[in-house]
Amino acid sequence: MRQRLGIAAALLGNPAVLILDEPVNGLDPEGIQWIRGFLRTMAAEGRTVLVSSHLMTELQDTADHILVIGRGRLLADTSVRELLAAASDGRVTVRTTRRTEAMTALAGAGATVAIIGPETLTVTGMDAEGVGALLARNGLPFSEISEHRASLEEAYMELTRDTAEFTAPSREDEELTAR
Numbered sequence: 001m002r003q004r005l006g007i008a009a010a011l012l013g014n015p016a017v018l019i020l021d022e023p024v025n026g027l028d029p030e031g032i033q034w035i036r037g038f039l040r041t042m043a044a045e046g047r048t049v050l051v052s053s054h055l056m057t058e059l060q061d062t063a064d065h066i067l068v069i070g071r072g073r074l075l076a077d078t079s080v081r082e083l084l085a086a087a088s089d090g091r092v093t094v095r096t097t098r099r100t101e102a103m104t105a106l107a108g109a110g111a112t113v114a115i116i117g118p119e120t121l122t123v124t125g126m127d128a129e130g131v132g133a134l135l136a137r138n139g140l141p142f143s144e145i146s147e148h149r150a151s152l153e154e155a156y157m158e159l160t161r162d163t164a165e166f167t168a169p170s171r172e173d174e175e176l177t178a179r
Contacts, residue, residue, distance in 0.1 A: 003027055007038070017048040024058055036062050060084075060152035068156060070163030080152065087155035091148035092123040092131050098140050105138045106131065122148070 003026055010018060023039075024032050039062055043049045053059050059066065059080075066083060068076040076083060096102045096119060103113045103121060111126040123131055128147045135142050 018042055019050045021052045056153035056156055068159050070160045075159045083155050084150050087150035087158055088148050090124055092128045093146050094121045094142055095119050095144035096142045102140050105134055109134055
């Protein structure tokens with residue numbers, strides 16, 4: 001209720017620009033849905049809506065355009081869609097019981113291949129359709145071929161990696177340590 005009251009107070013002057021800091025903090029799921037719709041409605045009316053939040057999934061579901069600032073420098077000024085596409089790096093995940101043969105075939109076709117699990121590879125330099133066609137032509141079984149879709153959190157962590165004072169280890173670092 002306190003969040004909604006604060007938003008109502010901010011709207012009293014019918015502002016053209018609305019700046020909200022962590023607007024979903026303390027809201028229940030219904031309140032979160034309400035704020036998403038509300039922010040989109042405000043933007044559709046032609047208002048500028050700026051939201052500061054640490055909840056990346058919430059921003060990913062709500063924002064159209066994003067600014068990322070690290071240590072006082074503008075690191076990104078782009079659409080969420082473009083940022084996620086760039087962070088996805090065209091990676092494809094492949095699960096196969098014949099990992100070595102799949103790696104050889106994919107590398108021979110010019111792809112870059114890395115092992116990320118016992119039966120799992122990550123492929124760059126070839127799209128999912130191309131990976132599937134190549135494996136099928138070579139008679140190599142697979143149980144999954146999926147294009148990697150980065151989350152806003154992944155994109156943010158990558159953008160701010162060199163500007164953050166303290167960082168958590170990446171998943172890749174953790175996977176290498178586990179081996």
